[in-house]
Amino acid sequence: MNELQLRNGTVFDPLNRISGERMDLAIRDGTIAEAVSSKAMVIDASGMIVMPGGVDIHSHIAGSKVNSGRILRPEDHEKDVEERTSITRAGVGYSIPSTFTTGYRYARMGYTSVVEPATPPLKTRHTHEELNQIPIIDKACFPLFGNNWFVMEYLKEGKLEECAAYIAWMLKATKGYAIKIVDPGGVEAWGWGRYLKRLDDEVPHFAITPREILRGLCKINKLLGMPHAIHVHTNNLGNPGNYLTTIETMDCVANLASSGKPIIHITHVQFTGLTGNSWLNVGSGAPEIADYVNKHDHVTVDPGQVIFGDTTTMTADGPFQFLLHKLSGNKWVNVDVEGETGAGIVPFRYRRSNYVNAVQWGIGLELMLLVKNPWKIYLTTDHPNGGPFTSYPKVVTWLMSKGARGRVLAKINKNARRRLDLPGIDREYTFEEVAIVTRAGTSKSLGLSQKGHLGIGADADVAVYNIDANSVDPSRDYEVVRKALAKAAYTIKNGKIVAKDGEVVATPIGTTYWVDPKVSNDLMQQTTTSLSAKFEDYYTVRMANYPVEESYLKSPTRIEVLAEV
Amino acid sequence: MVEKTIQDAVCTFCGCCCDNLEVKIKDEKIVSVRNSCAISMSKFLNYDRERLSTPMERKNGGFEEIKFEDAIEKTASILANAKYPILYGWSLTSCEAIEIGVELAELVGGVIDNTTTTCHGPSIIGVHDIGESSCTLGEVRHRADLVVYWGCNPVHAHPLHMSRYSVQSKGRFRKGRKDRKLVVVDVRKTDTAKQADHFIQVAPNQDYELLSALRTAVKMGEIEQDSIAGVPVETVEEIAELMINCEFGIIFYGLGLTMSAGKSRNIDAALSLVRELNNKTKFLIMPMRGHFNVTGANQVTAWQTGYPFAVDFSKGYPRYNPGDTSAVDILARGECDAALVVASDPVSNFPIAASRHLSRVPLVTIDPHVTPTTLASDIVIPSSFVGIERPGTVYRMDGVVLLTRKLVEPPKGVKSDEDILSAILRRTTELKGVA
Amino acid sequence: MKEIVLTVKKTLNVPVECSEISPSSLAGKTLDQIRAMEVWEGNRRNSLEDIFNIKEEDGITSEDHALRIVGDASIIRKIGYRMTGGSITIEGNAGMYLGEEMSGGSITVSGNAGAWLGSKMKGGTIEVKGNAGDFIGSSYRGSRKGMKGGTIIVHGNAGTEIGCWMRNGTIRIKGSSGIFPGMHMSNGTIYIEKDCSGRAGAQITGGKVIIGGYVPSILPSFNVEEVRERVKVGEEKITGPFYVFTGDLNEEGNGKLFINMAKNPHLKWCEEYLEL
């Protein structure tokens, strides 16, 4: 029996409505318990903040595109290395950390679960190979469906149920967790080097529109009873004026909503929240987008917060990455994946002095501060697109302290500063709100009921930060907060101390969650038959060699859901 | 007599990783293979010849059999005591084995390099500077109306590449050869060139000039010289036109580019040309990777260390700089003091200046076969074949990842690279006194 | 003025890295402290005295911090790494990365220097009496930040891709060079007094490459612009006459190639493109 007691911590556990209460926490055999015996190991957490382990809903940490980024950028690794120790493997950062380093750096910040939000199904075996080698944290990955030939054909033919069964088959085949949609239809068009910008443009050769793809997959998500909403990277990303596309995208599924449960998540809105009609007059569409989010319960968002400095952009949005290459003149990788999706990679430096970059920085923060209900928005940098995940502590200080963001505002491009509403926003996050946007809200959104809270029976994933909530005023002492969040006093994973004072002390392997929707046998039978008829026409691999076996995952956790079909 | 047929087996010869083989087995022997090329057939029917059966140690001029445990013990102490060991090979084994290899290199503070270094290393160095516009092979099959093979000869080296993935394949938007144009650039009229709509004979070592001229022609339409690399300017401009006006084009390139004068800069020029073409149409490029898992060796090494090959752990963290930390250079300079070779035959393929040093330091080789490298080794440990005698993950040249199957039992007592490397890792860890 | 003298005391058969060793890093240290300084021999963390005999002598230079290395150091990497001032004199050969990222002071080598000489250099001077290797004054893999300032002089021959991604400063080769001098350079001056194996100025966006000797051909992505009598290298005027080419047009570059006319009669064809 493995027992642990956290004494006298100041606990923030929003899902259980605990906000800054001084209390003890009992842990037995990896889960939160009622009480523990006198033999339990005791950690004195007095004068420290205790939260559930962090849960990152959108961070590119594994798979073919991440690894292409690594291969592209030796100059990124050279400046940031991790030496081998008796318990940790060697590795590199900076914006594209190696697998081991990724696990360690999350654990040091008190994060214990992370989602890879874009895996090309055909290459998902690769994603799992890397996830297998990311220590400590729990993981999941979202397969890409927004440009999938079978999906577009089923939807075009109105075969919603067969399409649902196909996606169930694909989730099982890829051991995926949720339906990810990137630039619906637009990446297929990019297969021909063409662009598709508006929701009602037709996808070449497929006679279907992004709107139809989005609505179809949103319905299917509901039919399958998926734990997470459809996770959407909108069309027209990175183009001035695209905040309208974002609002249109949110709205195009509005009438599919029921029961107030969010049915669509719009990710890294910073890239799709631009007003204006040229790079000279872009502005922040965050107020309009926040207003829509505040008025609708079917949608959640995350900012993909920009961090000034050097990073590596990588998305499944091939056409956008080419655009970014043209804008920046930086080196460019493109990888189109047959019948499914694409990917692009471009190194990028966000500059304070650059008008557009400064506006992008502002959009993320405005969104975080203008969306009133913290359960509707999650903290991300869309790692590494806005900046590396290691910048989260800095972002939190911007949310908690007007002074902290004021210091940056004073240094950004002055036209951008004039253009932004940010200087006039006084809101400062509380620790409870921080806990919501970094763990409670994200776990809830992912449907991981045993994560993101500290109730009896929850996974004992806990972060302890050396912040005295009574004496520390985050608005003023934001440097104290930043340092404490960067190096958790304790990070506990399944009841085991994995990091202490920012140093990794144990490297267990976390689990990989995947969702297995159960559709009726007849429907699945009929679908796989029609699938196998076409499979070899579409793919250069055999259908028998496509699926990833569950045994291939080092530590899988299957979540079975009952579909309506 | 036990007879079985295995469907959809993955071929473990070249970077095409064809996954539709039908293998007939009688009494644990492969008796026939369908859907394979002649080389693959030859491999599946002959892999069992010249096999190593037991671990051996060099003693007074010859080899003597030793126990597996002793081979592991001696290997571990060679690696643990070395100041700058090199761990080389890795392209003919599974990702699972390579993962252990990288950890071993890290543990012993050595250099891990894979055969990329002498095939497409320059391609990767080119990518560091320029990037790469690429795709999976299915994209080519479905969309390509222009295919260029440059400095490679698939008819001989990748026999099914053209029929499965490119000019002759049947795709969604291209029905076959008649819907596509084939251009071949080479220093001589290869058997691939004989099938081309346009064959361009480039002067030896002048690919960079030709690529550069093509880019100029694509960019400005004209060039202030009458002939480049032995090719008339009119021809250069004609090919440029062809490239600009196709709907979806791709360049497949081989060692003709990576090994000739300019090496990584030939690739730089090719990548830059393709990037240029994307301002006018859709164009992609892909190296013709040779061994069935050389791509996997790059992938595994990259996700564990950040770098795809030639990784130096001597200071306890990964460092990378081909020329300094790459196998041929280290050996030719005589800078390593021990070596472990896994599933590769550098003594055959490295310039003598490099293989000479390799054969003079304590050398351990893990391989299924007797090869010049095993003949030059001090310790030899026999291993089984990935994709024949044990399953394992491999990467196709386009990064599509496949799990190969076990088809037959390995010879009695012969272990897999994974098991052998794990044993070495375990023992070396003990010797190093690391927890 | 005193100087520290390091004499290589054994034959080295694995790479040695001396990134700690620069005049400034030795300054103010006692001999014992210096002997204890860290140096890597392969994967072993050793102290400086494992590699060198170390003593203090009356210096031959007037520099305030002077360091002399005696013996064959061709396997020793990163001597003078990030040095900011003072002088290093190497009596013998030097290994790779000599003077990497140096920003001030001077290094002289009586023998040959390895590859990556003065890579990422920001200032100061390096003078090599013998030959030097590839990638002189270049950037690290994948980076566009090559040599940014300072002067590198090689009395013998140099290898390939010298001045790769060079951003400023001067590289002067008194002998001949391999292919690709100035690869991807954006600014600065490369002067090769003798022959160049070819592909001068490949993919440059700016700066100038001067070839005093023979060059087999000019890349098709360069246009001939004029004939010039002389060209400046620092304060010095080098006399030609030279064909002047602009390029690399493929990179929309505005770099200049100065090619000695007398030594390259085979380039006469380009004169027909000269606007007279």
Next chain:
Amino acid sequence: MGQGRSKEIGKLSDEYAKNVGICEFDPEDLKSLQISSGQNVRVTTNHGTVVVKAALSTQAPHRGLIFMPYGPWTSMICDPETHQTGMPSLKGIEAEVTAAPEERILTLRELVAYISGGK
């Protein structure tokens, strides 16, 4: 393809030596050198020298160029210089060819003994 096929049969096989221990000539070059296909020739570069069998190129014309398959015999004459790319110079090397009717093509074992200095 013979190179690939025979490699899979076994590097110590005669077939491998037959396919790889060779040097392909343009027919015209063979004529002018008065060497007949199948005859032994000595190929010498700045980096080494080796005896292989002359063969007719099926992929002519390529006057003045000879082709040798990647393998142990060719390695004897290759340039180890990589110019900081890690890739030795295996193509476009200047070589001198002379007829060597008296000389024998070394077997693989003999080559290895030579390389390793009879270790």
